[in-house]
Amino acid sequence: MIVRVWHGRTSLQKADEYASFLVSRAIPDYRATEGNLGAFVLQRREEHAAHFLTVSLWPSVEAIRRFAGDDYDLAKYYDEDEAYLLEFETTVKHYDLEGGDYVSDNALRKAIGL
Numbered sequence: 001m002i003v004r005v006w007h008g009r010t011s012l013q014k015a016d017e018y019a020s021f022l023v024s025r026a027i028p029d030y031r032a033t034e035g036n037l038g039a040f041v042l043q044r045r046e047e048h049a050a051h052f053l054t055v056s057l058w059p060s061v062e063a064i065r066r067f068a069g070d071d072y073d074l075a076k077y078y079d080e081d082e083a084y085l086l087e088f089e090t091t092v093k094h095y096d097l098e099g100g101d102y103v104s105d106n107a108l109r110k111a112i113g114l
Contacts, residue, residue: 001037001097004064006054006075010084015050018084019043022052025078030056035063049086057097064094 010018022041030039037057044051058064064072073091081088 002058003095004056006092008052009049009086033067
C-alpha cells in the first residue's frame with residue numbers, strides 16, 4: 001500500500017475555515033477516486049501558522065494517477081486554496097506502508113485516536 005502525504009500551511013486566523021474546506025471538499029474528492037482506501041486530515045498549530053497534512057491510502061501508483069494525474073508526485077490544488085495557503089509546495093511525498101496488507105479508514109482513525 002502507498003501513503004500519499006500533502007503538506008500545506010495557513011495563518012492561524014484561517015485554520016478553522018481551511019480545515020472545514022479540506023474535510024468537505026478535498027477529502028470527499030480523494031475518497032471518490034476509484035482505488036482510494038481512505039483519506040483524512042491532520043492539523044498542527046504553531047505560534048504563527050497552522051500546518052495541514054492530507055494523508056491518503058492507495059493500493060498502487062495507477063490508483064494515485066487516477067486522482068493526481070500522470071505526474072503523481074505533483075501536488076493537487078483546488079481553486080479555493082488561493083484564499084488560504086501561505087505557499088504552494090510543488091510536490092507531495094509517497095511512502096510504502098509496511099506491516100499490513102490493508103488498513104481501513106476506520107481502523108486507521110481508531111489507531112491514531114480520532
